[in-house]
Amino acid sequence: MSNSSSIDFKGRVAIVTGAGGGLGRQHALALAARGAKVVVNDLGGARDGSGGSVSAAQAVVDEIKAAGGEAIANGASVTDFEAVQAMVQQAVDAWGRVDILVNNAGILRDKSFAKMELADFKLVVDVHLMGAVNCTKAVWALMNEQKYGRIVMTTSSSGLYGNFGQSNYGAAKLALVGLMQTLSIEGAKNDIRVNCLAPTAATRMTEDLFPKEMLEAFRPEAVVPAMLVLAAQDAPNRTILCAGAGTFEAAHITLTQGAWLGIDADTPEQLAARLSEVTEREGEAVPQSGTAQGANEVAKGMANAKRG
Ligand SMILES: NC(=O)c1ccc[n+]([C@@H]2O[C@H](COP(=O)([O-])OP(=O)(O)OC[C@H]3O[C@@H](n4cnc5c(N)ncnc54)[C@H](O)[C@@H]3O)[C@@H](O)[C@H]2O)c1
Numbered sequence: 436m437s438n439s440s441s442i443d444f445k446g447r448v449a450i451v452t453g454a455g456g457g458l459g460r461q462h463a464l465a466l467a468a469r470g471a472k473v474v475v476n477d478l479g480g481a482r483d484g485s486g487g488s489v490s491a492a493q494a495v496v497d498e499i500k501a502a503g504g505e506a507i508a509n510g511a512s513v514t515d516f517e518a519v520q521a522m523v524q525q526a527v528d529a530w531g532r533v534d535i536l537v538n539n540a541g542i543l544r545d546k547s548f549a550k551m552e553l554a555d556f557k558l559v560v561d562v563h564l565m566g567a568v569n570c571t572k573a574v575w576a577l578m579n580e581q582k583y584g585r586i587v588m589t590t591s592s593s594g595l596y597g598n599f600g601q602s603n604y605g606a607a608k609l610a611l612v613g614l615m616q617t618l619s620i621e622g623a624k625n626d627i628r629v630n631c632l633a634p635t636a637a638t639r640m641t642e643d644l645f646p647k648e649m650l651e652a653f654r655p656e657a658v659v660p661a662m663l664v665l666a667a668q669d670a671p672n673r674t675i676l677c678a679g680a681g682t683f684e685a686a687h688i689t690l691t692q693g694a695w696l697g698i699d700a701d702t703p704e705q706l707a708a709r710l711s712e713v714t715e716r717e718g719e720a721v722p723q724s725g726t727a728q729g730a731n732e733v734a735k736g737m738a739n740a741k742r743g
Pocket residue numbers: 452453454455456457458459476477478479480481482484491511512513514538539540541542562566589590591592633634635636637638639640641
């Protein structure tokens with residue numbers, strides 16, 4: 436089932452965070468197998484973020500080298516901006532540039548919102564959101580100077596659509612979509628493309644959620660093609676690509692056409708009565724920036740002013 440041109444990373448330098456296991460390990464192996472020099476970052480902690488050791492990252496580096504690839508290990512926590520800056524410097528010292536950043540590191544602290552401690556909320560936001568912010572900030576100037584960059588944010592269906600017990604994780608994961616929306620606009624002039632990946636895979640993070648017979652189908656390798664497309668030279672910009680078990684989808688943040696109701700004392704009642712018209716999805720758009728909402732509102736307001 437192919438004829439398409441191959442995706443090649445020869446001469447490219449990639450950083451993959453949280454690449455000591457799970458999806459990140461597969462991302463790093465695949466990038467290296469297609470020619471990229473890879474910084475394999477991993478704190479090496481437990482699923483809830485406790486503990487740490489560089490040995491998880493080093494094991495993946497050893498695997499890449501054994502297969503003839505180039506890689507270096509890094510044990511920084513993505514939450515530590517100075518350590519992240521040092522990681523980027525490590526890549527620049529070794530290979531002179533950073534072309535690809537895959538923000539993949541993550542932890543879970545699941546609990547219903549009623550039972551969740553704020554400390555567990557903050558920690559999850561810190562690792563997923565600020566971890567990606569730290570790594571992106573540390574490569575941003577470099578990518579702008581190079582006039583080339585590919586950044587992949589790892590979001591989640593839990594952020595896009597919600598999941599019981601994951602208010603902290605979901606909030607952090609959807610925040611990454613918000614980060615991507617603006618960075619993809621700001622980076623475009625220097626060919627920095629920023630996209631999101633929403634994976635489904637059986638890893639230590641999710642293994643207890645999958646029935647045994649599904650574990651093979653949901654192996655992390657099945658997500659990797661989506662990451663490779665988002666990291667490639669021909670990557671799209673501002674796409675939310677979903678992937679799992681060989682199926683690929685896209686998620687969109689849309690804006691309905693809406694209805695102009697004016698600004699009257701009974702507008703709340705009118706809005707309540709016409710809510711289904713306002714939320715009607717026929718004719719909805721995927722705005723290219725936040726100004727689209729205001730533009731739609733101005734257009735509808737002007738049209739009604741003319742009529743009145
Ligand atoms: N597995 C899924 O179905 C699924 C679904 C949606 C999103 N995700 C996301 O995919 C990414 C990878 O998850 P996974 O399923 O492979 O889980 P995983 O637990 O196997 O991998 C996460 C890795 O991140 C590392 N890590 C954690 N905190 C870190 C920190 N502060 N600094 C550096 N490294 C750190 C861990 O040591 C671990 O190796 C995560 O961002 C996760 O939220 C996974």
